[in-house]
Amino acid sequence: MDSISFILFGSTGDLAKRKIYPALYNLFIEKSMPQSFSVIGLGRRDWSHEEFQRNVEDAVYTFSRSSVDKETMEQFLQSFRYHSLDLTEREGYDQLLKVVQERENELNIVENRMIYLSVSPKLFDIAISNIEKSGLTDTKGWKRLIIEKPFGHDLESARELNRRISTVFEEKEIYRIDHYLGKPMVQNIEALEHSNPVLQALWNKEYIANMQITASEIVGVESRAGYYDKVGAIRDMVQNHILQLLMMTSMHLPHEMNAENVRNQKKKVMESLRPLTKANVAKEVIRGQYGPGVINDENVPGYLDEEGIPAGSRNDTFIAARLWIDNDFWEGVPFYIRTGKRMKEKSTRIVIEFKSPEGKNRFEDENLAPNLLIIEISPNKGVTLQLNSKNSLNNGKLEPVHINFSKDQSDLPEAYELLIADAIKGDQTYFAHWNEVELSWQWVQPILETYEEDTAPLHIYEAGSMGPKAANELINKEGFRWW
Ligand code: BG6
DSSP states (O other): OEEEEEEEETTTSIIIIIIIHHHHHHHHHOOOOSEEEEEEEEEOOOOHHHHHHHHHHHHHHOOOSSSHHHHHHHHHHHHHEEEOOOOOOTTTHHHHHHHHHHHHHHHOOOOOEEEEEEEEEGGEEEEEHHHHHHHTTTSOOOEEEEEOSSSOOSSHHHHHHHHHHTTSSSHHHHGEEEGGGGSSHHHHHHHHHHHHHHHHHHHHHTTTTEEEEEEEEESSSSSOOOHHHHHHHHHHHHHHHHHHHHHHSOOOSSSSHHHHHHHHHHHHHHHHBBBOOOOHHHHEEEEEHHHHHHHHTTEOOGGGSTOOTTOOOOOOOOEEEEEEESTTTTOOEEEEEEESSSSSEEEEEEEEEEGGGGGTTTOOOOOOOOEEEEEEEEEEEEEEEEEEEEEEGGGEEEEEEEEEEOOOGGGSSSSSHHHOOOOOOOOOSSOHHHOOOOHHHHHHHHHHHHHHOOOEEEEEEEBBBBBBBHHHHHHHHHTOOOO
C-alpha cells in the first residue's frame, strides 16, 4: 500500500471527531492503513501537536465501534501533527507545505497527498485557490481530493464549484463523499443482484411492480437551523443520498464491477430519469413540514417552533416523489422515494415489490400479500424476502412469511471506514462522479425553483407520523402503498 499524507482541513470539527478519526483508527488496527502515514490536522485553533493528539484520542474513545487498546492508540497517534491555519490566508499555506514536507522526509514517504476538505462549503473556493497556489499539489507521487457534501446549492453553483476544483484536480483525483455509498448494505445491493440468479432474473420491469426508497428520521432539525432552513430535505437528502440509492438499485449490472463501469451505468440511469417541469412538480413531488407531535411518548415542537427557524418558514422537512426511468429496463415501473425529519422511526430501506403473475393469484385471495424484497440499510442491516405460505395452524390460510438474514450491527465497518479505505487504494467506485452530481442537480432544479416561487402546496404532518397524507395519495394512485 502506498504511503500517504493526509492533509485534513477541518480537523477540529464535528465530522472529524465523530467519523474520520474513528474510521482511521479502525483501519489502523485492521492493518488497512499504509505502514507509513502522516496526518496533518488543520484548524484555526492554536493547538499543539499534543493537544491535537489528545483530541483525536478522545474522539476515538468516544466514537469508535471497536474497543481501544492503549498501546495501539499511542502508536496510532504518532502519525498525527497539528498545524494552525486560517485557510482564507494565503501566507499560512507556505508554512503548511513545509510541515507536510518535513513529515514526508522524517517518515521517508513518497509525496502521495490526500487533501481532505471537511469544512463549510463557503470555504471550498478559497481553500482550493490557496491549495493551488501553495504548491501542495505539485507532488512527485499522486494527489487526491476528498470533498464532503454539500456539493453546490443548486445546478449552477455545483457547476461553478466543479469548474473550480477541476482547475487543480482531475476527475480521477476527486473523491466526492456521499456517506450513503459507504454503507455496507448499499455496497451489497450489486452483489445481491449479481450473485443470486433468482434475483437477477427478476430485477426488471417484467417482474417488479414498483420500488420504494425510504429514509425516515426521528430527529428534527437539531441545532442546525441555520443550515437546514436554507437547504430542506430536497437538498439535504434527495439530491444526494436518495438519488444515489435510486441509481444503485436501478442501474444495469455491468459485466465487470469496477469504478468506471459502475459510474457509467449510474449515469445512464440519471440520463433516463424522466425530467420534471415546474408545471408537474406539485403532482409528482410532495413537500411537507413537521408540525408538533409526540415521539417516544415525548411532546416535540413543530418545525416553526424550533430554535433559529424564521417565522413562517416554508422549508421542506419531508419529500416524497414518484419517479420514472424511461429506458427498456424500467419502463412503466414507478419508483417512489420519501424522506423526512421527525417521522415515526429511523429507517433507511429499499423495498422492491414484485408483480402478481398476470394480475391474478391462483389462490384468488384478495388479501394475498405481494412478494417483497426488503433491503434494510440502517439502523437495521439485512435482507428480507416476503413470500406466502400456508399456515396449517390457521385453517390452511395463506400468510406472508419472511425469509430473513440480518447482520450483527456491531461488527460491520462504518461507512467512513470503507470510503477512506477506498480513497487510499484509489478506488472511486463508491464516490459520486461529477456526471451523477450534475444530473442529480438537473433533476432537482425545477423542484428548487417551484419551492422558491412557493407555487406548490406545503403539507404539514404530525411529528411522529410517517409524513403527510398527500404522500400516501401519491402512491395510492397506482394502487400501491408504502411498505
Ligand atoms: C446527512 C444529512 O447527510 O445525512 C442529515 O445532512 C441526515 O440531515 C443524515 O440526518 C442522515 O444520515 P444517516 O446515516 O443517519 O442516515
